[in-house]
Amino acid sequence: MLDRRKFYIEGEWVAPLAQNDFEVINPATEKPIAVISMGTAADIDRAVSAAKKAFASYSQTSVDERLALLEKLLDIYKRRYEEMAQTITLELGAPITMSREQQADVGVGHLQGFIDALKRLKLREALPNGDLLLREPIGVCGLITPWNWPINQIALKVVPALATGSTCVLKPSEFTPLNAMLYAEMVHEAGFPAGTFNLVNGDGPNVGSALSRHKAIDMMSFTGSTRAGIAVSKDAADTVKRVTLELGGKSPNIVFEDADLDDRITGSVVECFNNSGQSCDAPTRLLVQRSVYDKVVEIAGRVGLDAKVGNPAEEGSHIGPLVSEIQYGRVQALIEAGIAEGARVLVGGAGKPDGFETGYFVKPTIFADVNNDMRIARDEVFGPVLAIMAFDTEEEAIAIANDTNYGLAAYVQTTDATRAERVATRLRAGMVHINGAPHRYGSPFGGYKQSGNGREGGMFGLEDFLEVKTLHLPDVG
Numbered sequence: 001m002l003d004r005r006k007f008y009i010e011g012e013w014v015a016p017l018a019q020n021d022f023e024v025i026n027p028a029t030e031k032p033i034a035v036i037s038m039g040t041a042a043d044i045d046r047a048v049s050a051a052k053k054a055f056a057s058y059s060q061t062s063v064d065e066r067l068a069l070l071e072k073l074l075d076i077y078k079r080r081y082e083e084m085a086q087t088i089t090l091e092l093g094a095p096i097t098m099s100r101e102q103q104a105d106v107g108v109g110h111l112q113g114f115i116d117a118l119k120r121l122k123l124r125e126a127l128p129n130g131d132l133l134l135r136e137p138i139g140v141c142g143l144i145t146p147w148n149w150p151i152n153q154i155a156l157k158v159v160p161a162l163a164t165g166s167t168c169v170l171k172p173s174e175f176t177p178l179n180a181m182l183y184a185e186m187v188h189e190a191g192f193p194a195g196t197f198n199l200v201n202g203d204g205p206n207v208g209s210a211l212s213r214h215k216a217i218d219m220m221s222f223t224g225s226t227r228a229g230i231a232v233s234k235d236a237a238d239t240v241k242r243v244t245l246e247l248g249g250k251s252p253n254i255v256f257e258d259a260d261l262d263d264r265i266t267g268s269v270v271e272c273f274n275n276s277g278q279s280c281d282a283p284t285r286l287l288v289q290r291s292v293y294d295k296v297v298e299i300a301g302r303v304g305l306d307a308k309v310g311n312p313a314e315e316g317s318h319i320g321p322l323v324s325e326i327q328y329g330r331v332q333a334l335i336e337a338g339i340a341e342g343a344r345v346l347v348g349g350a351g352k353p354d355g356f357e358t359g360y361f362v363k364p365t366i367f368a369d370v371n372n373d374m375r376i377a378r379d380e381v382f383g384p385v386l387a388i389m390a391f392d393t394e395e396e397a398i399a400i401a402n403d404t405n406y407g408l409a410a411y412v413q414t415t416d417a418t419r420a421e422r423v424a425t426r427l428r429a430g431m432v433h434i435n436g437a438p439h440r441y442g443s444p445f446g447g448y449k450q451s452g453n454g455r456e457g458g459m460f461g462l463e464d465f466l467e468v469k470t471l472h473l474p475d476v477g
Contacts, residue, residue, distance in 0.1 A: 002034035004177070007043060007201065008184040010050035011194025017042045022174055022201075027093035027321040028312050028359045034091075036177050039202035041210035044169065047198040048216050051140045051167040054195030059137045059165045066163055067118060073190040074111050081108070084151060084182060091176045092147060093320040093360070094275060095312045102275075106152040107183075110457060113442035114159045117459040132471040137165035138242065139218030141465065142211040144204070144232065145180070146224045147173035147323050148278040148382075153223045153246075154183055156445070156456040161221075162187075162196060164465040169198045169217075171208055175323055177201050204228055212236045219244070219465065225380075226405075226450045244454030244464050246280070246446055248380045249408030252401035253283035254423065256394075257292045259413035259435075265299040267436045268411070269386060273307055273364050276319050277384035278327075280451075281409035281431065281439075285377060286388045287397050293390045297346065297368050300388060304347030307364040307384070309356060319384055321360040328360040331383030335365055338376035343367040343387070372400050380406070394423065402428045407448030409433065430455070 005021070006013040016037040023032035077084070085104040089096045094103050125133040141161045145153040150172065161168040172180035180199060187197045200207060204224075212220050212235035222232045223246040236243045253268050255261070265286075272282050288296045310318030322328045335350050348365030362383055370377050370387040377387050391397040401410060410429040412420050413436075424432040430447035431439065439445065444455035454464045 001032055002178070004034050004181055005037040007037070007039060007047070008181070008188070008197070008199040009047045010054075010198065011188065016040070017046070024091055024175070024177060025324065026090060027323050030325075030358055030360070034178055036174065036201045038174065039200040039207045041206070043200045043202070044207060044210040044214060047169040047200050048140060048211075048214050050195035050198055051169050052216050054193055055137075055140055055167045058167055058193055058196050061165060063118060063121070063123070066165065067115065069190055069192055070111065070115050070118070070159065070163060073186060073192075074108065074115070076186045076189050077107050077111065080182070080186060084179060087179045087182055088150060088176070089312050091178050092150065092323055093312045095310065095314070095316065095318055095320045097315050097317065098275065098320075103149065103151065106149065107155050109441035110152070110155040111159055113458045114163050114461065116442060117462050118163050120459065121462055130473055130475065132473055134469040134471065135466045136469055138465050138467050139166060140216055141166050141168040141219045141221060142214065142217045143168050143170045144208050144211065144220070144222045144224065145170065145172050147176040148275065148280070150176045150179045151183065154180055156461060157221045157223075158183070158187070158197060160456075160461045160465045162192060164462055166219075166465050167196045169200060169211060171200055171202055171211055174201060174203055204231070208232070209235050213238065215239055217241055221454075221464070222246070229452060242464075244456075245452035246454070246456060247408075247450060247452040248406055249280040249282070249447065249451050250285060250378065250380055250404045250406045251281055251283050251409040251411065251429070252285045252287055252404075252427070253411035254287045254397045254401060254413065255289065255292070255296060256414040256416070256419065257289040258415045260415065261292060261295060261299060264413040264436060265296055266303050268413070269300055269303040269307070269366070272386045273319055273384040276322055276362070278323065278382055280380070283409075283411045284381060284386060285401075286386055287391050287400055288388060289397070290390045290392050297388060300366055300386070301346045304364055304366045304386070307347075309353050309361050309364070319364060322362060322383060323360070325360060327382065328362065331362055331381055331385065334376055334379060334381045334383070335362075335385060338367050338370070338374060338385075338387070341374045341376070342369075343374060343376060344369045346388070372403055378404065394419070398423060398426050405450045408451035409447065
């Protein structure tokens with residue numbers, strides 16, 4: 001078992017101020033793979049102090065200096081790419097093929113996207129009225145990241161902080177901390193000045209809250225549940241710091257009768273089950289035009305039956321376990337709620353798949369004949385669970401799609417390009433995928449309503465970490 005009890009503070013791996021061990025569990029075997037330390041408010045004080053001290057000089061570095069550091073970090077990440085993929089598979093349970101092709105890849109794609117954006121960023125801009133606009137680093141940033149796409153969210157927060165000249169303290173999820181500690185090694189090797197990046201492990205109620213409340217933190221960037229995001233906002237309110245949030249989702253996937261059904265339903269089911277359904281933007285509500293509803297249900301059932309679970313250490317397109325026993329229990333409760341509320345189980349259901357009694361594996365599940373009042377249609381399941389419901393008209397589809405507290409992503413399937421854009425503009429979501437188009441590196445990621453505020457990735461991601469200053473210049477002549 002790995003001993004990873006130390007924190008990364010002011011350029012060094014240091015012992016925690018108080019002993020508080022926590023075991024990291026392999027979700028496929030339910031056995032511990034590492035022991036970390038759970039930090040305290042005193043550890044956060046030490047890390048924030050280091051970041052504040054470093055900000056004085058790091059904020060004055062040039063864009064070219066920071067670009068050189070980011071380019072070096074990119075080279076190091078590429079060299080240690082397989083190590084990152086294997087680490088994520090071990091602690092998250094993502095199948096190794098998926099870890100290589102998706103989970104680890106985001107560390108390259110987002111970093112390159114920020115490098116490209118930083119090269120285009122205007123730090124000085126003359127306004128038409130004669131004033132001068134400056135963009136400056138916001139300061140010391142507190143970063144809290146989740147377990148489901150761990151390095152994705154770390155890259156989307158750490159990189160823009162460092163790229164803009166800010167400094168940061170990262171609290172990764174205690175369920176998947178090893179990839180974050182590996183990333184810290186890469187940041188150290190790249191040569192970022194001591195104190196610019198710091199890492200303290202711990203839970204949300206103690207370490208996360210201490211970070212959010214800290215008077216010397218200028219900005220909080222949080223990704224996780226809406227419930228926890230509300231807590232971060234409340235903790236940060238007393239010091240009126242900037243807060244950006246990327247929270248939950250219940251993304252509608254609207255299928256019109258003219259869509260390429262075989263292709264788009266297959267793709268939709270696969271996308272819903274990707275990462276064992278543990279994605280905030282997963283297309284979990286399949287809204288189907290009634291004229292093709294039966295055919296869609298038949299296709300979805302066939303694709304769902306073909307979905308397999310398997311050992312995440314093995315190559316292949318199978319589905320891995322959920323991250324933890326807690327998450328397993330939450331998903332099981334919602335599957336059972338769907339059955340109790342009268343939804344038709346098309347594929348899967350409650351319990352573990354045959355042959356997978358050990359590990360937090362769930363049956364890939366599809367419900368048909370769902371209505372938007374059921375819990376499986378309203379609550380974020382965060383597991384491989386799809387809910388299918390019917391609609392008659394375009395107006396009804398839009399109404400059902402928008403009838404949610406969330407607004408992260410939406411999906412539209414139609415061969416009518418005019419309708420696709422018309423519907424997309426009326427959906428209250430931050431991102432709309434049309435006919436399976438993917439999210440691309442450098443484009444903004446984020447949502448409406450209780451899915452959060454702010455945007456991550458590319459130029460918009462840099463702007464969240466910048467303050468705007470206006471110089472009111474005297475008139476000339």
